[in-house]
Amino acid sequence: MVLSILVILAAFALPAGLDGWQRETVAVLADRFASAASLARATARNQRVWVHLGPRDAASGWAAGWALYTAATPRMQATPVAPGMDDVLITVSPPTVPSVDFAFTASQKGVDTLSYAPVGYSRTSNGAPLSGTLTIASGAHVRRVRINFAGRVRVCNPATDRSCGTGDDS
Secondary structure, X not given: XXXXXXXXXXXXXXXXXXXXXXXXXXXXXXXXXXXXXXXHHHHHHHHOOEEEEEEEEOOOEEEEEEEEEEEXXXXXXXXXXXXXXXXXXXXXXXXXXXXXXXXXXXXOOOOOOEEEOOOOOEEOOOOOEOOEEEEEEEOOEEEEEXXXXXXXXXXXXXXXXXXXXXXXXX
């Protein structure tokens, strides 16, 4: 009798628990990425080097985690897992769980790595300004990490923030 009551209570609690886990996972990952992007900007500005933030693995995309490293030249494509001889790896995030979806949209087509110029602005390899939005979603919960042309980072929730955009408007 007691066991059946516990099973019924657990069945009702499971959806709420899963929803809470998804909400917190999305919020934590958005904050982690925003911190990495802010570190990239500060490192570029303070050390006067190119700093890159991109997916660890081009095939898996951002779900495989991201790497932050310095290099002598700007990059636009996925971060190599092992940086080159002149590259200095700063940090690597762990892969995420399969139930979390990532989508990166940059202001320039074909770019999946954020590069910060030595002055701290996000730039392409030819020096043009670069902005981007990383959308992180799990279940009904979504967060967007927006990087503007100056390289500044903002985390927003499209459910409550009208200025958050669609993710396609970087």
